[in-house]
Amino acid sequence: MLDLSKYQSIGAALKDALDQFSNEVCLIEADREREKERLSYHDFKERAHPLAKALQDSGLAAGDRASVIMTNQSKWLISAYAIFHDGGVLVPLDYKLTPDEQWQLLKHSGAKVLITEYPIWRQLSVAEGCSRATEVKTVLVTEAPANAELGGAQRWEEFRGAGEATFAPRTRNDTACIVYSSGTGGRPKGCMMTHENYLEQCVALTSIYPFAPGVRYLSILPTNHAIDFMVGFFGPFICGAAVVHLRTLRPEYVREAFSKYKITYVSLVPLVLKNLQKGLQARFEELSPGKRRVFNAIVAINKALTKSRPRLGLSRRLLRQVHEPFGGELRTIIVGGAFTEPQTLQFFYDLGIPVANGYGLTEGGTAITVNDLKPFRADTVGKPLPGMEVRIVNASADGIGEVAVRSKTVMSGYLNEPELTAETIVDGWLMTGDLGRFDATGHLQLFGRKKNMIVTEEGKNIYPEDIEAVFESLPVKEFCVFAANYIWPQRSMVGEQLLLALHLEPGQTYSEDLRRDISARNNKLLNYKRIHGVVLFSEDFSRTASLKIKRNMLAEQLATLDRASAILPL
């Protein structure tokens, strides 16, 4: 691993990594059962440097912003590398957002360059938002068919400059990436992450979960997400490890990839982990009663022998049938993006597959706490990583309060949002909006959210105000969207739902027609953004002088209603 204390920027560290690990396998890309590509670090450099030169020739200069909107693939990382090499600020956007949302964020970020895939560009170039004034001057499109109409874009594969690109040095405090944690409604939240944020986070994480040449990381979480960016790009690269990309994320191909590529680490969202659990449980239930008894006994032995720490070799021998489908070399499943239920974590640990469960948010870097597995604790999100100061603010009698973080991994602020930044980072402490408590051994336990937001099992952060546009002109007096647990705190990280609070016109009733109207509008939202029910409220919503709804006050009023009977299902 490179000594990151010597480096000022991501670009400088990555540049050295390409030379230091020149002959190691860097990237493997597969599409279904076909391996499409296998690149060494040398091959990666051969592809990335001409792109960096061409970007420079087209005018990309240090500090300019350049966006990547792609599925997980080698060209994502090659493009990001080229941007860092040129001193650019990377704006990684979620390829699953709608084209209009992507244009909105491109405009907000001030990106001059957009690098994307042809199918994504096909939709972007005809979207309404395309006419919105942005600063995007250069569009590069990968994998476009030979006769495709590119609408002003250029082919990524042909965009190569002659000669060597000039490396643009950056300092640790310069912005490396603008990462949108959530919010594509009225107030996009672009976290400005510095080079120092990433360098320090990488040192902290690799001290517990080390990468090295020969280690293979399966990249499934979108690379624009903080976790995959760190453990599926920067982390493995500065250690000479390999990253495996799958162009098709169907469960059968993901399963096959584990054994075919002997995967060492993988990151998953809780939803996928739970799905894996269900699949394994179904397999165990098919065993005959006799075999089941033997299997349960072996699991019990494994559990006893790994009580204080994981013993991977032993577990693999004891539970060969479980480990073989995972390729036999899986060290840890990293789970993130949302809260994972303890029983799921325990299930895998008992089978000898440790799950690195932690806690983090984009604003604080990739991870703030991680379970160090010494010993494994399913009921907590682990201890603070080296270099992280974590404290509980305004704790109640039971020790539960807001989690606050101070470290070199905390963002410098939200882009163009000084007030929001000042509310979020107070005296150097990042106020996370999550409720937590430390136990006697220094492990952090989480107990819900203080913020009006939800996090889905797929790791999506949803701010209710961002989805209100779809209900505009609804024939009611007024409405407001809430996270149910914000109104009625549950001290729980599961069962989060969105609700539509309605104030009807005088004499109006909650008719079947109105319910259908709400349901039809709701269906226009992506499935994970949909509301689950309606709450009727008979008083005027409290508003500010500028007529904005006072959400916190309204939530307090709604909280006087009985949760179970107040929520009318759609």
Next chain:
Amino acid sequence: MRTLEQTTQEVLDLASKHFNVPAGSLAPEDDFFKKLGIDSLQTLEMLSRLENHFGIELPDYEVQGVSDFRTLASRIQSRL
């Protein structure tokens, strides 16, 4: 060569069989996430079944953002 109507019907039949819901209870305009109560992973499983049935490959990007049977059928139809 199938018509779009035939393809749509086959998609509905296969989905009702795969998720054990009564034949005829699904309509082309139905949102399959909601009607079948499935998540994104279960949708991927359904897509694999559909690919096998129709003998095609449906890249992930083609079904990105699709949530109703009719649109799904039209994406399949374009690859037949």
